[in-house]
Amino acid sequence: MASVKVAVRVRPMNRREKDLEAKFIIQMEKSKTTITNLKIPEGGTGDSGRERTKTFTYDFSFYSADTKSPDYVSQEMVFKTLGTDVVKSAFEGYNACVFAYGQTGSGKSYTMMGNSGDSGLIPRICEGLFSRINETTRWDEASFRTEVSYLEIYNERVRDLLRRKSSKTFNLRVREHPKEGPYVEDLSKHLVQNYGDVEELMEAGNINRTTAATGMNDVSSRSHAIFTIKFTQAKFDSEMPCETVSKIHLVDLAGSERADATGATGVRLKEGGNINKSLVTLGNVISALADLSQDAANPLVKKKQVFVPYRDSVLTWLLKDSLGGNSKTIMIATVSPADVNYGETLSTLRYANRAKNIINKPTINEDANVKLIRELRAEIARLKTLLAQGNQIALLDSPTALSMEEKLQQNEARVQELTKEWTNKWNETQNILKEQTLALRKEGIGVVLDSELPHLIGIDDDLLSTGIILYHLKEGQTHVGREDASTEQDIVLHGLDLESEHCIFENVGGTVTLVPLSGSQCSVNGVQIMEATHLNQGIWCLLFKFLGIYCCKKFRQEGSMCILELIVD
Ligand SMILES: Nc1ncnc2c1ncn2[C@@H]1O[C@H](COP(=O)(O)OP(=O)(O)OP(=O)(O)O)[C@@H](O)[C@H]1O
Secondary structure: EEEEEEEEEEEOOOHHHHHHOOOOOOEEEOEEEEOOOOOOOOOOOOOOOOOOOEEOOEEEEEEEEOOOOOOOHHHHHHHHHHHHHHHHHHHOOOOEEEEEEOOOOOHHHHOOOOOEEEEEEHHHHHHHHHHHHHHHHHHOOOEEEEEEEEEEEOOEEEEOOOOOOOOOOOEEOOEEEEEEEEOOOOOOOEOOOOOHHHHHHHHHHHHOOEEEEOOOOOOEEEEEEEEEEEEEEEEEEEOOEEEEOOOOOOOOOOOOHHHHEEEEHHHHHHHHHHHEEEEEHHHHHHHHHHHHHHHOOOOOOOOOOOOOOOOHHHHHHHHHHHHHOOOEEEEEEEEOHHHHHHHHHHHHHHHHHHHHHOOOOOOOOOOOHHHHHEEEEEEEHHHHHHHHHHHHHHOOOOHHHHHHHHHHHHHHHHHHHHHHHHHHHHHHHHHHHHHHHHHHHEEEEEEEEEOOEEEEEEEEEOOOOOOOOEEOOOOOOEEEEEOOOOOOEEEEEEOOOOOEEEEEEEEEEEEEEEEEEOOOOEOOOOOOOOOOOOEEEEEEEEEOEEEEEOOOHHHHOOOOOOOOOOOOO
């Protein structure tokens, strides 16, 4: 059990507020934040008995309004206070979530993403993750796999921010996996090897984020953005396989203000309505969860049936685990220091105050097979003790002891088999990861194929797709065909004229031959082939709408050029 951690951060006055000669109304002391209503005279109470000041206590109150103040909290301090815990959680195998909530222009993007040279939590968490991976791999035999995705929720529609120009970027479906919970179908996931890889993806995704000018903030984003890191870690710990998976959601919400306060009209107003639908639902979810935990804390209160409306918005549905579920969650409420924003700031502070009451149930996400191995090992140890005890009281030849012995042997064999399977799976993953770094190297704005092995480059038949797949041709045979072929195909393609077993690429010591299988259409350099054909470097092979170019390192060194061209038959 762990409460959602809540931090409030106040930013400096902006130009607009300075021009309006706005007054500071936010004070912070340790973890307390106080807001002053200047309309109520000092020492007095308002018309309806309202207090001039209201004080809230959070886990952290970050004063970032004045860089010269001794209490000033920088981006680095925010990371040290909150971000390092996220990195730690990832290595321990817990899910984590950080979300920033607040009015437009209050500093959500600055806190989450930051500016160039003044980076925020997302880049710092990613950097922290990789620097710890590098440290760990130096003294440990641990292996890691890190995957990122980046999506935007705009008008209740999910959009992939990392798959440009593809027909599938917009309006992705949210589905539910029986074990893993809600997920976005067809969302692209990108394997990353180092911080540089993440930086590139973040940049591309940020450019893709829908931005629209509104009356209140020119660069304001009207969408919710979720940057997700899936971090898998595997190692042997005292001969025992360990594998944990951690999912980290880093969320930059859209501005929380009412649409009418921004002077927005028409389409923008509709957007505001939908954005508010997600935020209103988020508020309802937070309230329901806060009620639940307060009831749970008071055994005298009769338990109410509280319904948590996760499904009422895409945002809350996707963040279901992060809110009241299996995650260590942090909310950062960002506020303006100015009296002109009193209403919005007070509402943000109240929202944050409510979120403090949410209780989550984070658990270490262990691989199911590894868990089984551990359980079987515990069972083996138990059986061994029982047998040893049985030995002492001369039970050794009894039927019970024999069946125990049998069970012990079965368990030992199963553990051995599972451990082997698990080790092979990880070795394979690591080899693929190593191969990827070998094969693709960034050079300026281009990508250089730098592989020793002969390979094919597959270009999707979808004209709008920019996806290019690299297939290494292993020594021996590589079978190409459909998913429904009677034998498993190494390269599975889709297409009307594609035979279930279409062709075979035979690689003997770096010399490759294309063998068309009966009835299949394969062309080399535009000429259909009927029999096994030796492929020269740089040759075009057309297998239905799939175009492959055969090339290898030698070819590149000779200074020839591979020209990629999409041919559709
Ligand atoms: N703590 C801070 N220190 C310095 N500048 C800040 C701080 N917080 C925000 N700013 C600046 O204020 C401006 C608005 O901040 P930001 O874009 O992060 O707001 P936002 O809440 O994300 O708005 P939106 O809802 O439009 O996404 C930016 O120019 C940002 O650099």
